[in-house]
Structure formats: C-alpha cells, structure tokens
Amino acid sequence: MGEAGAGADAGACQxxxxxxxxxxxxxxxxxxxxxxxxxxxxxxxxxxxPRRLVGVVLGTEPATYEGRVVALAGVVDCPPxxxxxxxxxxxxxxxxxxxxxxxxxxxLPPGAEGAxxxxxxxxxxxxxxxxxxAPRLVARSVPGAAAATGRRADVAAALTAAGGALxxxxxxxxxxxxxxxxRRMADAGHLTLGLEAPDGxxxxxxxxxxxxxxxxxxxxxxxxxxxxxxxxAIDGGDQALLLHGVTGSGKTEVYxxxxxDARARGKGTIVLAPEISLTPQLLARLRARLGERVALWHxxxxxxxxxxxxxxxxxxxxxxxxxxxSAVFAPVADVGLVIADExxxxxxxxxxxxxxxxxxxxxxxAQQAGALVVYGSATPRPETWRALPRVSLPxxxxxxxxxxxxxxxxxxxxxxxVSRPLAxxxxxAMGRGEKAVLLLNxxxxxxxxxxxxxxxxxxxxxxxxxxVHHRDPPRLVCHHCGFEAGVPTVCPACGAAEILRAGVGTExxxxxxxxxxxxxxxxxxxxxxxxxxxxxxxxxxxxxRPGAAVxxxxxxxxxxxxxxxxxxxxxxxxxxxxxxxxxxAEERTFDLIVQTAGRAGRRGEPATVIVQALEPEARAVRLAxxxxxxxxxxxxxxxxEEHRMPPFSHLVRLVVEGPDRTSTFDAAxxxxxxxxxxxxxxxxxxxxxxxxxxxxxxxxxVTLRAPRAATAVRPLGALLAxxxxxxxxxxxxxxxxxxxx
Ligand code: ADP
Ligand code: ZN
Ligand code: ZN
Numbered sequence: 001m002g003e004a005g006a007g008a009d010a011g012a013c014q015x016x017x018x019x020x021x022x023x024x025x026x027x028x029x030x031x032x033x034x035x036x037x038x039x040x041x042x043x044x045x046x047x048x049x050p051r052r053l054v055g056v057v058l059g060t061e062p063a064t065y066e067g068r069v070v071a072l073a074g075v076v077d078c079p080p081x082x083x084x085x086x087x088x089x090x091x092x093x094x095x096x097x098x099x100x101x102x103x104x105x106x107x108l109p110p111g112a113e114g115a116x117x118x119x120x121x122x123x124x125x126x127x128x129x130x131x132x133x134a135p136r137l138v139a140r141s142v143p144g145a146a147a148a149t150g151r152r153a154d155v156a157a158a159l160t161a162a163g164g165a166l167x168x169x170x171x172x173x174x175x176x177x178x179x180x181x182x183r184r185m186a187d188a189g190h191l192t193l194g195l196e197a198p199d200g201x202x203x204x205x206x207x208x209x210x211x212x213x214x215x216x217x218x219x220x221x222x223x224x225x226x227x228x229x230x231x232x233a234i235d236g237g238d239q240a241l242l243l244h245g246v247t248g249s250g251k252t253e254v255y256x257x258x259x260x261d262a263r264a265r266g267k268g269t270i271v272l273a274p275e276i277s278l279t280p281q282l283l284a285r286l287r288a289r290l291g292e293r294v295a296l297w298h299x300x301x302x303x304x305x306x307x308x309x310x311x312x313x314x315x316x317x318x319x320x321x322x323x324x325x326s327a328v329f330a331p332v333a334d335v336g337l338v339i340a341d342e343x344x345x346x347x348x349x350x351x352x353x354x355x356x357x358x359x360x361x362x363x364x365x366a367q368q369a370g371a372l373v374v375y376g377s378a379t380p381r382p383e384t385w386r387a388l389p390r391v392s393l394p395x396x397x398x399x400x401x402x403x404x405x406x407x408x409x410x411x412x413x414x415x416x417x418v419s420r421p422l423a424x425x426x427x428x429a430m431g432r433g434e435k436a437v438l439l440l441n442x443x444x445x446x447x448x449x450x451x452x453x454x455x456x457x458x459x460x461x462x463x464x465x466x467x468v469h470h471r472d473p474p475r476l477v478c479h480h481c482g483f484e485a486g487v488p489t490v491c492p493a494c495g496a497a498e499i500l501r502a503g504v505g506t507e508x509x510x511x512x513x514x515x516x517x518x519x520x521x522x523x524x525x526x527x528x529x530x531x532x533x534x535x536x537x538x539x540x541x542x543x544x545r546p547g548a549a550v551x552x553x554x555x556x557x558x559x560x561x562x563x564x565x566x567x568x569x570x571x572x573x574x575x576x577x578x579x580x581x582x583x584x585a586e587e588r589t590f591d592l593i594v595q596t597a598g599r600a601g602r603r604g605e606p607a608t609v610i611v612q613a614l615e616p617e618a619r620a621v622r623l624a625x626x627x628x629x630x631x632x633x634x635x636x637x638x639x640x641e642e643h644r645m646p647p648f649s650h651l652v653r654l655v656v657e658g659p660d661r662t663s664t665f666d667a668a669x670x671x672x673x674x675x676x677x678x679x680x681x682x683x684x685x686x687x688x689x690x691x692x693x694x695x696x697x698x699x700x701x702v703t704l705r706a707p708r709a710a711t712a713v714r715p716l717g718a719l720l721a722x723x724x725x726x727x728x729x730x731x732x733x734x735x736x737x738x739x740x741x
Pocket of ligand 2: 452453454455456491492493494495
C-alpha cells in the first residue's frame with residue numbers, strides 16, 4: 001500500500017484524529033486511495049502536515065471529494081473498532097455534550113492513542129500496542145477426529161489446507177462461516193480453540209485456573225419465575241426490566257441463569273457493577289459457573305491486562321465481560337443481555353469528562369443490539385421503578401428474615417459518635433468473635449477546627465469549605481483540593497487558645513471504637529485509606545479474616561460486598577445527607593440505610609442494625625428502617641412529579657468557572673440570560689446559583705430543566721460555540737453535566 005496512492009480513488013472518508021494535541025473535535029476529510037479497504041471504525045494513518053497520526057474512520061463515501069483533499073497514508077494493521085461501538089461513542093458524545101475524541105477513547109483498542117510506526121513490510125502499526133503482543137484465538141485440527149459433515153466439512157477442509165492451525169478469525173473468513181460454528185465444532189470435538197500468543201505459546205490466561213464449572217443450584221420458585229420472566233422479555237422484545245430483590249434474595253443466581261440462556265442463543269453479556277472493588281468477587285462467581293470465557297474490564301487494569309481482555313472479547317473467545325462502568329463500552333460481540341447490578345448506585349455516573357452514566361449508555365447499547373437490560377437492586381431508583389416492568393424476589397433464599405432495624409434518637413444520647421445501644425451491640429458481638437460494619441459519611445478525624453472565642457472556622461484558602469482535622473499525622477486538610485495546613489493552637493482571628501473540634505469523621509470514630517472494644521481488629525475504609533490500587537480488596541480481606549473485627553468507613557462499606565459473620569451494622573449519622581440541598585438527598589439516605597442493613601446477617605444469623613439519627617422521624621429514615629421500598633418510592637415519585645424533577649424531567653448542569661470573580665459572575669449571568677431568551681419550548685433555566693470558590697477558581701452553576709436532555713443540550717451547543725471565543729478570552733470554562741447525580 002503506497003503513500004497517497006496514485007490511480008483511481010476508492011472514495012473519501014471522515015476521520016477523527018486521536019493524538020492531535022490541538023484536539024480537533026471535528027472529523028477531517030481524507031481521500032481513500034484505490035486498493036485501501038476502509039470502513040467505519042477502521043484505524044487509519046493520516047497525514048497532517050509532516051506527521052502521520054492515528055485516526056478513526058467515522059464514515060465513508062463512495063464519491064471522491066472535489067478539490068484538494070489529502071489521501072490516507074494507509075490502514076493501521078489492527079482490528080477495526082466495531083461499527084456499533086463507533087455509533088455508541090458518537091451517541092454518548094451527543095447525549096452528554098462531551099468531546100467526541102474522549103468518547104471514542106472508550107471504545108478504542110489499547111494503544112490506539114499512541115504514535116504510529118511504519119515497518120519494513122510497509123504496514124502501519126501502532127508504535128506501542130499495549131505492552132506485549134495480544135493473544136489471539138487459534139483453531140487447530142484434532143488428529144483422528146470423526147469426519148465433519150455438511151458446512152462443517154468445509155471448515156475442517158479449510159483448516160487442513162492451512163496446515164492444521166489458523167487464527168480463528170481468519171478461518172471464519174476463509175470458510176465463510178461464523179464463530180458460533182467454530183464453537184459448536186470445538187464442542188463436538190472436530191477442532192480445538194485456544195488462546196495463543198503470536199509465537200504459538202498458550203496465552204497466560206489460558207493456563208490460569210482451568211477448573212471445572214460449578215453446578216447451578218436449583219432455583220427457588222421466585223428465582224425460577226424471575227428467570228422465566230427475563231426469557232419472556234427477551235423473546236417478547238422488551239428493552240429493559242427491573243429485578244427488585246432484597247439482599248440475599250438470589251439476584252446473582254438469576255443473572256447467571258440469564259447469562260447461560262443468552263450464551264445458549266449465541267449471544268454475549270455485559271455485567272456491570274458500580275465499583276471496581278466489587279468486580280473480583282463477581283468475576284470469580286461468574287467464572288466458577290460459566291467457565292473461563294469471562295473477561296474482566298475496568299479502568300484500573302494494566303495496559304497488558306486490558307489488551308488481553310480486549311483481544312479475548314474481540315475474537316469471540318470470551319463472550320461475557322464483567323466490569324465497572326467503562327465495561328459498557330467493551331467489545332462484546334453480539335450483545336444479547338446487559339446486567340446493571342446495584343443499579344441505584346451513583347457511581348455509575350462518571351464524575352469527570354465524559355460525564356456519562358453507564359446505566360443510560362447500557363440502555364442505548366441494548367437498544368442498538370436488540371438486547372435486554374436487567375437493572376438489579378434492593379433499592380431501585382425512582383427512575384427505574386416508574387418506567388420499567390418489574391420482577392421481584394421478595395424473600396431471602398435461606399428463608400431468614402432480614403434483621404430488624406432500630407432507630408436511635410441521638411438527641412437523647414450522651415455526646416459522642418457512638419450511642420449506648422450501639423456500644424452495647426458492639427461489645428456483645430465482639431465478645432462472640434463476630435464482626436460489625438459501621439458507616440459514617442465523613443472521613444478525617446473531626447469536621448473542622450472552630451474557635452470557641454469568636455467562632456472562627458479554619459477554611460481552605462482556595463475553596464469555600466471548612467478544613468477537616470486529620471489525626472494521623474495531625475493536620476487540617478481540604479477535601480476538595482488537598483490543601484494542607486498545621487493545626488493551630490491559638491485562633492488566628494482573636495488569639496484565643498481554645499480551638500475546638502466539631503463533628504466527627506472516620507478517624508475520630510475509629511478512636512471512639514478503640515475505647516469501646518479495644519481488642520477488636522479495626523479496619524478503616526475511606527478515600528484516605530484506599531487511595532492506592534487494590535487497597536479496598538486488601539482491606540476487605542483483612543476484615544474478613546476470622547475473629548472479632550469492626551469495619552468502619554464512608555459509603556464504600558454499604559456497597560454490595562459479601563462479608564462474612566457480620567452481625568452488627570450501623571449508620572452513625574443517618575440523616576447527615578438529608579441536610580444537603582439536593583433533590584436526591586432523601587433517595588440517598590434511604591438507600592444508604594437499607595443497603596447498610598443488608599450487610600448484616602447475610603448467612604441468616606441473628607443480627608442487629610442500628611440507625612443513629614438526629615431526626616428519626618424523617619420520612620426517608622422511618623421508611624428505610626421498615627424497608628418499605630414501595631411506599632418510599634411511590635411517595636418520592638409523587639414529590640418529584642410535583643416539583644417536575646427527574647424522572648419527570650431531565651436536568652443539565654452548567655458550571656461556569658474562571659480565575660476572576662467578576663468575569664465568571666457575568667459569564668454565568670450572560671449564559672443564563674441567553675438561554676432564557678432562546679425561549680425553547682419546555683426549557684427552564686434555574687439559577688444562576690451563588691458563586692463559590694474551588695481550587696482557587698470561581699464557579700457559578702446554571703441548571704437547565706427540560707422534558708428531554710436533547711431539548712437543553714442542542715441549543716446549548718450552538719450557544720457555547722457562538723460564545724466560545726469571548727469565554728475563552730476571559731479564561732472562563734463551561735462544564736456541562738447532563739443528568740447530574
Ligand atoms: P443477591 O445477589 O440477591 O444478594 P445471591 O445471588 O448472592 O443474592 O444469593 C445469596 C446467597 O444464596 C448466595 O450465597 C447464593 O449462593 C445462595 N443462593 C442463591 N440462590 C440459591 C438457590 N436457589 N439455592 C441455594 N442457594 C442459593
Ligand atoms: Zn477566635
Ligand atoms: Zn481547597
């Protein structure tokens with residue numbers, strides 16, 4: 001393939017360049033020289049001045065462009081991005097008003113963002129194809145196997161003609177067959193399929209843990225009914241379903257049944273969990289049942305691990321992926337089922353650009369593929385509760401009843417983070433060698449340093465927030481920007497020597513617990529203790545070792561980890577979240593209480609759940625204590641409808657941010673006024689909100705409300721494009737968050 005090939009052209013294509021420092025967000029047109037096979041999703045080598053950059057082909061056209069359009073230098077020697085994933089990335093960019101390049105990055109093969117090199121053989125290759133050559137699936141003849149018949153005979157012949165071994169993808173092409181046929185032939189013993197490194201040695205993965213699948217338990221009547229309903233939904237062409245089941249009701253078994261069913265129909269499955277730390281447990285469970293054809297996918301994997309998962313999924317060797325939110329973009333072929341476990345969890349929304357919500361993208365991906373999404377939770381979102389057909393698993397599999405929840409009114413308790421009933425429960429449980437899980441939504445030792453004399457509060461110089469007192473080592477820390485300062489002994493405002501600590505954080509609670517049960521092991525799980533990779537898993541393993549132990553931490557402890565011997569679960573400050581000015585505060589509080597309670601007594605052992613609250617009569621606290629999910633959600637939906645909040649509308653949050661107070665203030669006001677002036681039907685402009693400072697920059701938010709996200713996003717795009725230069729000149733940036741959490 002020559003550079004800028006002479007002769008008749010094959011047409012033209014639109015290419016988005018990936019590694020261009022100027023981050024061109026619009027595709028460029030290139031000519032496709034004759035002899036170059038290019039399609040949507042191909043990676044191509046694109047001349048840009050003297051450089052050759054990797055680009056993704058977004059579209060092709062048969063006609064050659066008129067005038068001077070530069071020709072592609074070549075096609076990169078690596079599998080193209082599947083066209084449906086290009087579609088999904090472009091949809092994500094549109095829906096979330098996010099940069100196209102950032103969304104495409106979610107679907108690229110590993111290494112595609114790096115440089116290109118041209119080899120002696122003339123081929124363009126990725127200069128750094130994610131450390132280590134990717135393994136590939138290889139078909140091999142089986143000597144002495146029974147003769148295949150019909151179309152399988154053609155496949156066997158093609159394999160023999162190739163000398164008895166061939167990359168599976170190549171065999172599919174040569175014999176005009178499908179990967180499914182190869183699988184069935186492998187099952188029937190006509191050939192073998194195995195993952196091999198390019199040098200023919202078995203890939204590391206193929207050697208690891210080749211244990212025999214564990215047999216499935218007989219489903220309970222409720223599980224069988226749910227499984228039946230899921231199959232009916234697939235056959236009936238339903239788009240999505242809510243699987244509502246209390247913790248321990250056997251949802252995972254229902255997922256497993258559905259995945260096996262999808263596999264039997266030749267379809268792949270995506271299984272999503274809200275947290276990376278939840279994926280190892282889920283992966284182990286899936287592999288034990290479904291065998292080794294299950295790949296892992298999350299953002300903390302090494303490039304080599306990612307390359308392996310990519311290759312296994314792309315080749316069809318693995319047909320199930322388990323992962324955190326980015327796995328919704330994994331190259332699973334022929335998706336028939338998407339499962340979003342613990343679907344209520346806000347971590348499904350990415351909190352940096354591109355700010356996509358994996359639950360929403362999952363819905364879109366399933367829609368494209370004609371697949372079904374199963375959203376599973378013990379505390380579903382109002383959104384799913386209202387919109388989706390529902391299947392329920394009302395009881396725990398072992399027949400035990402969930403632990404009773406006791407609400408403690410903290411106004412009647414002595415000062416301190418631990419109430420008398422909680423202290424008693426901890427002593428009892430530790431005395432029996434059992435475990436406890438305590439949730440407190442604040443890390444650090446205490447919330448702030450306050451002067452008793454004048455009320456001065458230590459604040460971050462760059463953010464409008466109080467600094468948090470940490471004990472180990474002693475310092476004041478800003479939880480927004482990381483600013484640190486020493487702990488003052490005298491007040492910098494009035495000179496008084498009485499600096500008090502107000503409120504308690506995880507470190508302070510840790511100290512209080514140490515006084516109550518000094519002999520129990522304590523494991524603290526929060527953003528400070530889990531900053532390093534793999535830390536969560538290590539800490540949870542430590543906690544799970546036999547013997548008395550207390551796990552205390554922020555909301556991380558409420559996530560769906562399956563922890564043994566937990567007989568006490570407590571929420572130390574249950575209504576702290578209610579004080580927040582957020583329409584999801586009630587929902588959050590309710591979920592947190594029910595989910596934390598779900599950590600206790602998972603093996604049917606008697607358990608104590610304690611909810612400490614300053615406002616025990618608050619609706620979310622009261623109903624959560626009774627685990628009254630339907631009543632809570634129905635009321636919550638009525639309230640949301642009254643105020644036209646999601647799911648009865650969509651919100652789009654704009655954060656206007658700049659170095660200077662006045663220009664940021666004015667930019668937000670100007671944007672809000674322009675949006676009002678547009679008079680778009682159904683579009684409400686809420687705000688601008690008050691100014692505040694974060695990491696030394698001024699911020700002011702404007703919230704848009706509309707019946708559909710696109711109603712707000714479309715005019716916004718045009719407006720930001722028109723105002724882009726003026727805003728940039730003032731150093732002002734506008735962040736867009738569609739469906740903010
Ligand atoms: P969930 O995902 O709803 O919390 P799981 O699927 O993890 O529930 O099931 C809870 C426990 O019950 C697990 O230990 C699981 O192995 C077991 N279990 C689930 N279904 C059955 C069944 N039909 N028969 C026996 N044990 C089951
Ligand atoms: Zn003072
Ligand atoms: Zn700060």
